[in-house]
Amino acid sequence: MASENHRDTIFLTKQETERIRNTVTNRETKCMKLVGHGREQRDLKAAIAQATSACLIADMGGAWDSGVTHAKIQGGTLPAVAVGRPYPPCIASFRDLEPMKLADLRMDTHHHGRRLTVKRSSPVVSLAAVSWAMVLDDRGDDIERLEVCLHNSRHGEDVLESSSVFVIKEPYFTLTDQGEPTIRVDHPSDLIVSTTSLTLNNEANDYAEDAAEAEKIARRCKEEGNAALQRKNLPLAHAKYTQGLKVARQCVVSVTNSDLVRDIFRNRARVNLLLNQLDEAKADAKASIIGRGDQRSKDLDSKAYFRAGCAAYNIGEYREAKALFEEQQKLTPDDGTSANLRKIEMRLREQEIGTYNLTKIRAGLSRDCPRVNVASFTSNTMVKDSPGRGRGLFLIHDIPAGGLIMCEKAFCVVWGHESEALTAIAYDIRDDRIRVSPVGLHISTVQKLLSNPSQIKRVMDLFSDYQGDGKNAFGTEDGPVVDTFQIHDIISRNAFSPGSQFGEEAAEKASTGLWTCAAYINHSCIANARRNISIFISYDFSNDYDARQTALMTTWGFECDCALCVAEQADGPALRKRRWELAREADWFVERESWVNAKRLTIAKAQRLARDLDDAYDGTRYKNVSRLATQRIREWLTRASPR
Structure with missing residues (x-):
């Protein structure tokens, strides 16, 4: 076993291992006993005070009693998570789920076919592995704990901080590791976040009673989206553009309205690129193409083809990206598109024939830019x-x-x-x-x-x-x-x-x-x-x-039965131990002695170590089977004695 001082090893004591195991199994036992039991109503003021206090403790770096188990390791703690009671995400749409209240929750139950609308009423306790807050139902007289596990941030912002209104699809009501009741969200898609001022119970058709009013609302949404984009509030900009599209597309079709829809699609494509939502960015950019022959339309379409091309490139769809940039080049030949096309040709060569300039690629990587800009070659x-x-x-x-x-x-x-x-x-x-x-x-x-x-x-x-x-x-x-x-x-x-x-x-x-x-x-x-x-x-x-x-x-999760493992298993523990000791001695030699200008006596010692290791292998069992323990010393000898 590695020592506590190895930086590449996480060391858990036996006592800590048992503590984690007991915490999880005790919670499981409690949950099994409570399945289907009714929920006890919380005191509203006490619940908000509890969350406020926990938020202050978390801000000061203390999270031990916040409903999350932590493992004590050398130098600190790590979050500890339980695995093994998976449940599927909700695959029904919001509108197909029946509304429910906090009072309807049952313990350790997934409320299939139901949805719960709540409003955040406390500060958010943001931790590494979970965020939680107290939430009210839509009547405002009942309160409960809502937690998002692991997937508690989106686009760099805590999801519970990003809004005050949420819909939980098929809510799961259970206990925390410390035995506290909570609505637990494990799948991000089970939580609908309202990022607009509209209530989630409204449908797009309720936004306006006539086309003129709808177009007015859509234009306001576009302007608000533009303002949010200028402030670099990308999630809000995306939400405003999305809201504007829903309203604008219900209007009576006209040239003016069609141009408004295309403008919003084009703007949302830019936001999606910045959010790395490439599928939607490509679709939005294509949806914004006008196709008319006047210069303004050409300029706007050039922008749309560029955004669609960037999205396709970043997804790895290089042939489609090439076609999109070529369309951009036709509309605006002097805008530098040729550089993008040359870059795509490099990706296609990498993808199709495996031609890489690895030295250049490696030189372009750094701590601030650690990801390669290349295509995968897998056609072999x-x-x-x-x-x-x-x-x-x-x-x-x-x-x-x-x-x-x-x-x-x-x-x-x-x-x-x-x-x-x-x-x-x-x-x-x-x-x-x-x-x-x-x-x-x-x-x-x-x-x-x-x-x-x-x-x-x-x-x-x-x-x-x-x-x-x-x-x-x-x-x-x-x-x-x-x-x-x-x-x-x-x-x-x-x-x-x-x-x-x-x-x-x-x-x-x-x-x-x-x-x-x-x-x-x-x-x-x-x-x-x-x-x-x-x-x-x-x-x-x-x-x-x-x-x-x-x-x-x-x-x-498997036991290896390759030829080497079969041979080594047949050796028995005593022979394996002797070979391991010889291998450790050989490894120490390789680490201590440089092969550069090695003296004859040093080489002779290496040869003796290699022979001793070879003798620790049965010649019949290891015929045509790699002898892993000899590899490092043999490599050293090859370098020290190139002849």
């Missing part, structure tokens, strides 16, 4: 069934020695130095295991999918222990739907650490990323790359069989 591979291993990634043709198999840009990556990085301790009820969980990557992946629903299926197709409800509903008229429990399991089984690239980092804020093509590469302790067989990489590079098997089971 295909995904298909891999016997005994689910789906796997296969080569589809011969590749010369040293050739590029694939190069994939991360779907989502969070670097340890970024504010989004967050590690938590996850206790999984399903297998009674405690794991380190990269919840920062989990949160960022969900946010990206909510912003770009065209990418949801790509991620949801990856392996996860929890398969969701099987309905594959990725959106309603209220917006995109993402099952956060399924994303948690996908991240747990498919994400990797890219390592520290931009300075020292600790395990509490580790760099992690998700590659949706590379995720199909199955594990083997012996890597390969031969035609028409599954590509394997090693998920764990330890040469210690027992440590490797433990890590694979704990993190990835």
Whole structure:
């Protein structure tokens, strides 16, 4: 076991592990006993005072008694989350759900087919893994606790701070880890945030009784959206433009109204680009195209094609981006579009033939700009069934020695130095295991999918222990739907650490990323790359069989039965221990002795270590099987004795 002083290791004492386990299991027991019980009404003044006090404590850095369990680690605490009681997100639209009151809530119950409208009535307690506040029902005489778990921010703002009126779809009423009743929201799509002054019970057709009034309201919404954009309040600008579109599109169709709708679409496309909501940005920009021959219309359409092209480029749809920028160039030939087209040609070469200037790419990366601007090259591979291993990634043709198999840009990556990085301790009820969980990557992946629903299926197709409800509903008229429990399991089984690239980092804020093509590469302790067989990489590079098997089971949920593991298992504990001790001695030698200008005596010692390690392998069992423990010392000898 790693010591407490290792910065890349999170150390939990046995007592702390048991405390977390007991907290979760005690909550589960209480919830099971209370299923279906009626809700007890809170004292309004006391509830608001409780939230106000907790908000002050949180602002001063104290969050221990705020309804969230924390794990004590070396140097501080980490949030601890329970995994294992997943429930699907609501896939019904707001208008199809029946209204309910706070008084109708039942304990540890998902209120299917219902919706609850509430108004925030207290300060928001904002913590790393949860935000909560007290909310009133629409009568204003009943109050309850509302919490948003993990996905408590959107576009850099706490969701409970962003408005005062909310609708919870199919609310889940349960207990916190400390036994306090709460309305808990785990799926962001289950919470509708009202960012306008209009009440959520009004429909677009209620905005105005005639077309003239509707057009007047739509223009005011456009102006308010423009003002919000100028103040860089992007969520409010988006909400105002969206409200204006709903009103304007109910007007009697006229040239004036059509131009108003296009203007709002064009403006919202800009906001969507800034919010990285690329699907909607592209659709809005296309919807704003006028198509008339006068110069003003051409200039506006040039702007629309540019915005649509930028959205397509950032999604990775390079051929469509090329077509859109070419249309822009036809309308305004002298606006510098050729530079964008040259950039797209580079992406297409990368995507189609794997041509990369890796030195230039690496030189362009920095702590402030850590993400690559390249296309993925995956055309040498295909995904298909891999016997005994689910789906796997296969080569589809011969590749010369040293050739590029694939190069994939991360779907989502969070670097340890970024504010989004967050590690938590996850206790999984399903297998009674405690794991380190990269919840920062989990949160960022969900946010990206909510912003770009065209990418949801790509991620949801990856392996996860929890398969969701099987309905594959990725959106309603209220917006995109993402099952956060399924994303948690996908991240747990498919994400990797890219390592520290931009300075020292600790395990509490580790760099992690998700590659949706590379995720199909199955594990083997012996890597390969031969035609028409599954590509394997090693998920764990330890040469210690027992440590490797433990890590694979704990993190990835399987026991490896590759040729190396079968051979090492047959060795028995005594031989494995002797080989591990020799490998440690060889590793110490490699770290201590430089191969540059190594003396004959030093080389002879390295040769002796290599021979001793070889002797610790059975010649028959390890015929044509990699001997991991010898690799570092053999590499040292190759460099020290190039002849």
